Amino acid sequence: MKILFIGSRLFDDAAWYAKKLGIETIVTESNNQAVNLDLADKVYIVPRGMDEPMDIAIKEEVDAVVPLIGIDPPLVDVGKMKDTLEKENGIPVIAAPYAAASLAANKYETKEMLLKNNINTPKFNHLDEPYDIEDLKEKLPLVLKTPEGQGGTGVKIALTKEDIVDFVSEKNNIFTEDFVEGMEVSIEVLRWKNETVSLVPVYKGDTTLEGTHPLSKIKQAPLNIDGINNEKHNKSIKTLAEELANLVGVEGTMDIDILHDSKSKNDFVIELNTRPSGTRYMTAAATDIYPICQLIDMACGNWSANKVKHSMKNYFATELPIGDFPSDKTIPKEKVFDGDTAYVVHGPKHYQRVTIRADSRKNLNNMTYNLVEDYAIKNNINFL
Structure with missing residues (x-):
């Protein structure tokens, strides 16, 4: 092979x-x-x-x-x-084939597709020139976007009139999106030869008016929201992910970004990404399913959705941006979670992250403090 x-x-x-x-x-x-x-x-x-x-x-x-x-x-x-x-x-x-990849690459067309299929997405509107700055000012805070972009590029959370003026003076083909206050969530879905399986919803932090990048936030899985039935909610997100993957005809892997509105309790799909996810280590930690390894199984003709479902485990996991991993700790050579309580270090020097898993929230909390105590204390982290 x-x-x-x-x-x-x-x-x-x-x-x-x-x-x-x-x-x-x-x-x-x-x-x-x-x-x-x-x-x-x-x-x-x-x-x-x-x-x-x-x-x-x-x-x-x-x-x-x-x-x-x-x-x-x-x-x-x-x-x-x-x-x-x-x-x-x-x-x-x-x-992903051309049709799915080109749809995901255009964030505005993605939102139109979501709207057409009655899938929740924040209200949006394409802006035509000349821009009515005064009208936009009345809708602040407001998310300004261009159809292309990734990781925060082509996106601005406007808080002032000056923010609007700055963005429209530098960009074109702009659309607006309502700002949703709540939680940022990602979920990976695998699909090959018309078989589909979703993995685990990952909490990526709360939405902020500062537009903090997800890499600067602490991630946790499985998704846990106070005041709702989390098992039922996670299952609902997984079902939605599979429906979306089938709808666009993706192959390989797709990452879906979702906002959970803290007020309405509704989930809003933001965008689709037809590439390996930035949450793939969290997915592997929480489920023991390694998304990129799954792509190799697909290539070998040795993949099925049922096989993945039956192999999936349930761990508690977290990921922290730590800068540089403590020098007195051991960095595992391979990015594999070895055992029920384990960790992986990834990312370039000065921008490292550690992803940790355990078989209970208590053990996850203890493992996190033992590994990166200074970081945990500084950021007042407690996972219990």
């Missing part, structure tokens, strides 16, 4: 599993100084874009292609490559 992986930044999430299965690995990467190149059996340094990886997949006669791309802009081209390689060369590409 031979698999081509596109992109090396996330390859350490896949290399250990591919090696375990005896798979020959080829990586294409545009940066010859990128991380994880030493983990592959063969490496090609290529220009940006999908033309070279597609040619290499054909030349190397690989059995499948697994794109490991964690940013949005290339995903539409990945979808085009998938459609071509699968139709003309019979090489499966474990990623």
Whole structure:
């Protein structure tokens, strides 16, 4: 079995599993100084874009292609490559097809699709020039967006008239979205050959008027909200995720961002992302299902939704941004959770995060304090 992986930044999430299965690995990467190149059996340094990886997949006669791309802009081209390689060369590409990728890449079209299918999303409105700044000022706080963007780029939470003026002077093709006060939630869903399974809803912190990036927040799973039936609520979110994946026809993995309104108690879908999720370590910690490893199983023809459902476990998990992991603690070599109480450290130096799991909230709390006591005390963290 031979698999081509596109992109090396996330390859350490896949290399250990591919090696375990005896798979020959080829990586294409545009940066010859990128991380994880030493983990592959063969490496090609290529220009940006999908033309070279597609040619290499054909030349190397690989059995499948697994794109490991964690940013949005290339995903539409990945979808085009998938459609071509699968139709003309019979090489499966474990990623979203062009139609699903292009829909997810356009945040405004995504919201129109949600509205058309009666799926809750915050109220939105496209802005036509000339902009009525005074009218917009009356609706503050207000979220300003452009159709493209990722990780907060192309998004502004406007609190003042000046915020509005600054955004519209720098951007075009703008739409507005109502600000929802509540919780930010992500859930990953896997889909292949018309089989679909959702994983675990992950709490990513509360919405803030400052627009704090999710990477700067503490994550927890499973989602736990005071005053509601959490088991029923999590099941509802998982069902919604599967319906959305089927609706757009995604393949591989999709990350769905949701806002839980603290006032109405309703869930609002914000966007879809046809790429590995930033919450994948939380997913693995809480369920023992490693999303990127699942992509390899799909490539091998050894994947089914029922198999995933029956393998899924239930742990308590948290993730903290710690900067640099304490030097007196051991960093696990592989990003694998070893046992019922375990942790993984990930991210570049000075921007590291630690993801921890345990079989109870009490044990999770104790493990967290034992690992990063100074950080926990400083941020007044208590998971009980």
